Every structure is written in C-alpha cells, then in structure tokens.
Amino acid sequence: MNYEQFIEANVKAELLKLGFSSSIAAMATSEAIRYYRKQPASKRGKMLEDCLNQAKRWAKSAAKHKH
Template identity: 85%
Template sequence: IEANVKAELLKLGFSLSVASLATSEAIRYYRKQPASKRGKMIADCLNQAKRWAKRAAKNKY
C-alpha cells in the first residue's frame, strides 16, 4: 500500500516530502480501519492520502 500510494501522489505532482507525509497518514488510516469492501482498501487509503496532501500543500510543508 505504501509504495502504491506514494507513487500515485508523486505522479499527481506532489513533492516528495508531502507525498511521504501523506503516505504515513494513509498507512495510519489503513491500520485504524476495519475491513472495507473487497478491493477498496487501496482506493480508500489513496483518497485519504490525497486529502491530506492537498491540505499539506496549501500549508507549504
């Protein structure tokens, strides 16, 4: 999950530092969540990371 989320964020144009922090948030989200619908966990983690990265990019991390 970590590699996939970080690669997608970098492809979307976020800086390495923002992508790393957002990936950590996605992993934290993954560990807290109960099982989601089949095949949806990576998508859920990616959405969580994108939300966090957009907020972080506005704050210029």
C-alpha cells in the same frame, strides 16, 4: 511484500505522479498507512482506494498550508 508495503508503494507513486513533492508524498503515505491500521475491513478491493483518497486529502491540505 505485505499489504502495508503494497499500500505504501502504490500511494506514494500515485502522489508523486500527481505532482506532489516527495516530502509531502511521504507524509501523506504515512497518513494512509495510519488510516489503514485504524479502519475495519473495507469492501473487497476498496482499501487501497480508500487509503489513496485519505492520502490525497492530506496532501492537498499540506500543500495548501505550505505556500
């Protein structure tokens, strides 16, 4: 498993655990991967946290506009 796959699996699992629908979780996970690809090196051990925060912001926004 490479790091992108690791981020994808963990971010999606966390979003589903937080109650987001699978479609929103999948789109937010894509945003997290896009964020990972654009960012320079993060503090050691913080990239997953940064990607998860980005995905949560995106998912909350998408869930708000969906209703």
